[in-house]
Each structure stands twice: as structure tokens, then as C-alpha cells.
Amino acid sequence: MLLSKRRNVGPPKLKHFIWRACHGMLAVKERFFYRHITNSQTCQLCGDNAETIVHSIFWCKYAREIWLRSDYRLMLDVSPSTCFAEILLWVTEKLSSSDLTTFMALAWLPGAVETKLTSRGLSRIR
Ligand SMILES: [Zn+2]
DSSP, X not given: OXXXXXXXXXXXXXXXXXXHHHTTOSOOHHHHHHTTSOSOOBOTTTSSSBOOHHIIIIISHHHHHHHHTSXXXXXXXXXXXXXXXXXXXXXXXXSOHHHHHHHHHHHHHHHHHHHHHHHTTOOOOO
């Protein structure tokens, strides 16, 4: 696996999240749309783009607020891919284990916030 050489990168829950993101297994509307579970793949937070894994983690305007306040904002702007696994591989080559853990936690954060908002009935913020 991508992180197998970095055994000290984050707690198991975070590694599991990253594994699911790398394998396209996060609960995003794009997946629900293609499985005919929902009739729209539009991001339920911003309403501007398809809710893909990469959009939810990096490019949604609400996720972007997190990244813009991080040390990794410029790194993401020059990221060579639109695939989460490829972006993670790319940053893994550039970051220390400590920074990689922080990066992964920031990747986890937008989904965690959305889950919290959804559980409180606040999923549509416009
Ligand atoms: Zn969005």
C-alpha cells in the first residue's frame, strides 16, 4: 500500500480513511449517482460541482477554506493529478512523516465536518 513504507503515519482510523479515499470508497454523491441511489451528483455543501472524493476533500469551497489556512495550500495548487491516490502519492514523496500525518488529518477534516453538519440537519449551506 501507498503508506506501507511509512508505518508511523497517523492513527488506524486515519489510515483507514485514507485507504478508503484511495480506493474510491468514500460516501460521496458521485458514487451514489452512478449506483442510482440519488438522482444528482452535485455537491450537497457548495452546490457548484460534482461531489467527487477529490472535490469533497480538496476543492469544495468549504474544504478549500481549511486548506487555504494550512501549510499545504501551494502544494495542492500545483498537484499534478485529480486522483486522490495520485495526489497523496505525490505529497508523500515531498513531506516528512509528521507533515504527512497532518496532511492526512486535514484531508479527513472536511468529511468529518460535513458528517457533523448533516447529522444536525445543516447539510445545505449556501
Ligand atoms: Zn462542494
